[in-house]
Amino acid sequence: MANQLPKNYDPKDFEKKVYQDWLEKGYFRAEVNENKTPFSIMLPPPNITGALHLGHALDQTIQDILIRYKRMSGFEALWMPGTDHASIATEVKVVEKVKEEKGISKKELGREKFMEEAWAWRDTYGRRIVEQMQQLGSSCDWDRERFTMDEGCSAAVTEVFVRLFEKGLIYRGNRIINWCPDCKTSLSDAEVEHEDKMGNFWHVKYPIKGEDGFIEIATTRPETILGDTAVAVHPDDERYKHLIGKIAILPVLNREIPIIADTYVDPEFGTGAVKITPCHDPNDFEVGVRHDLPQIRVMNDDASINELGGPYVGMARYECRKALVKDLEELGLLVEVKERNHSVGHCYRCHTAVEPLTSEQWFVRMEPLAKPAIDAVKDGSIKFVPERFDKTYFHWLENIRDWCISRQLWWGHRIPAYYCDDCQEITVARQAPDACSKCNSTNLRQDEDALDTWFSSALWTFSTLGWPEQTPELKYFHPTDVLVTGYDIIFFWVVRMVFSSLEFMEEIPFKHVLIHGLVRDAQGRKMSKSLGNGVDPLQVIDEFGADALRYTLIQGNSPGSDMRFSQEKLEAARNFANKLWNATRFVLMNLEEEVPTMETLADSLALEDEWILSRLERTRQEVTANLDKFELGLALQKIYDFTWNEYCDWYIEMTKTRLYGDNEDARKTAQAVLTEVLKGILRLLHPFMPFITEEIWQTLPNTIGSVMVAPWPKAMEEALKPQMETRMEHLMTAIRNIRNIRAEMNVPHSVKAALQVVAQTEESRQIITMGTPYLKSLAGIADVSFLEKEEDAPNLAVSTMIPGAQLYIPLAELIDLDKEIQRLEKEKEKALAEIKRVEGKLSNEGFMKKAPEKLVEEEKAKKAGFEEMLVTLEKRIAELKI
């Protein structure tokens, strides 16, 4: 007897060991191998800020399935892992840590020391994330692990910056940007989340200089009044035409500001007169440029009011708002306050309300880069799965504005720009220059700012493969095959990878973008810290195992849509693993020392052997097709159905007669097929549930090495046996019907019935003959006999049928006649309904003319079948009624 497994499936017994074994054997390693076709996926690098959550688990499970599937299919499969420095998020965390441990600010600590702290953080948390990924079973090539701030990635970042600068696609300028007063840094448009909030709409009147009148404006942010440098009206607005060119007096500050005409103003909106604050509103900034208005920025970096804010200096922005509104009221200049729904931008990291303000920053000119990125998707070079996400992608790129890439942070790639203190020249260079390129001064300062995190992740597909060097890896593995990510970061990342790769590699970064949804809690809510409904993947793994977690995340999930995560689903997944585990135990305990392979069988295959092998091949075909179309949920469902419903519920049960019988050849054949099909299941299931499949694989005879590197099952057209499948279907129908009758008649288990069969066709006779052992073992039949003529059929019996044969079970002493008549009447109703339905179709001229011939034939055959059934039923009922 071969190996044994413990009675209950307990993943804790082996998951760690199995993973360790894979690692040691180097199975995750991918090399440049010209004899194989490459297949590569770049892991979206998790942030080093924290722990893995279920979203990561989903993201990585999908990638691991694809990678394992391709690896088994003979590709040189590279899954490149890594982590992201997450500039803002990490800096905030490290600042907090420093404050807590040392009681000082980052400025007090100094740049150098601060960076040391941040690197220490990276070491700790970067390591932790890798460990977590390994628990999940992720088969990344860890030898190639990268970090967005490692030497190579940093060199790529500098190279890209310099090249874009030289090409005129990066520039420095004083523009309106999004400012987070809490993180104290600028943000790109993508990093701002807009939220609709109920707020006030304050109507304020500004006096007109030298006149008695006023001009009334409306604002949702009164504190920005301090920075007003004009009032604008529409040039055609009759109400205000006479005021154009006059001077308004800014309340409280008493600054004189012009009343100007600009078509930007919508006369229908608000009062039709707009306060213009060039430093604190993007539109006003444009108006200001057009009219050459002064720029007065009234806020500090923490959004408090600066010295230009007159009496409000030092106040926080909302404090100032309150005070100013009060003052306006006292001055009699506040006309009214209306309630108004408007959208307020928030920082995507700390959720503080973002302040638009002017600031000196670095930008990437987007228009020339966006165009080729749009084309790459339009011409089908890059495909989104599901397709609809290309709309999101196009919309974003078609409306894109220049990308603000500088951040007022230390943790990140420092901008390679050097300022000359003497002549103010800016030198952008790959290496710190010794002297100013213009005046040769050595009074140079490097820009203090760091780059947007996404600037470096945009290069991820090629910076990780050695770019700007033309390494063999880069040539071999790029473009990558699939990018797997959530729909929430299409803007942040996908878009930027595409234009970066097109610009610098002159090719697409990936061929497919597989988009998945969010993992929500059982009530469908987003998982979040504040709700406290987050689920820790490690805890799930601890309780149910990584395989069950992976199963839960994939089962019933279709690309692009969100999913709910619940305890019940985990239990179902665990139960499936347990089922497979026990099926294996069954196989193992029935094997003998020598197990023949499929090639060395002495006996011919039985009906159920051919059937299960045919079904396995069909399943293989479907699963492979599904995987190729990224339909992972469907693929898994099919493996599940085959394993549980066909292999366990039918095939295993049917082999028992041979396994426990005296015929050694038949016994060995059953053993061989049981093992063979189980191996097939393990290989198909391995990408989804790597641990249990490996653990089981190792216990089976005639396996070499690991299931992880076993070949994906090859096509075996010759295994398809449609006739056997049909025969089995009929036999299964017979067995089910008899079981059904027994259940309805409440026949005790101990009572074995005789079965008498009237077979009209040779085929049905064969099915019953071949199926006799199974009718006995699975349907509680004592013996089977054939009747020559229908007239010989017993009267006091229950009956059922399969195509071509009537089956009688004489249970005279047990059956309730009325009940049986009732049962038959019900069947008759069903048959009548079916005949009616089919007749309807067949008498439909259109159907007969236009439907495919095959379908018409099928319907005709069905009709004949039901009519035959009806005749038999009617006869039976008549007989019983006597």
Place this chain on the structure above:
RNA sequence: GGGGAAUUAACUCAGCUGGUAGAGUAUCUCCUUGACGUGGAGGAAGCCGUGGGUUCGAGUCCCUCAUUCCCCACCA
């Protein structure tokens, strides 16, 4: 304001290119049959959101409406 998605059995969701509706969970009945009670056998349960259209035929394609959700947007 623009775009997208969802609406299928009590619950959570599948359902590819149109051909008589599926799974898991829950529920009901029975079963300690030599892998598994994390199990086995059987059952009940669906006008596939509304109204129209295309078609011989629509859960599946097109339009309308309703409800819910998501994304985008410089409505001062």
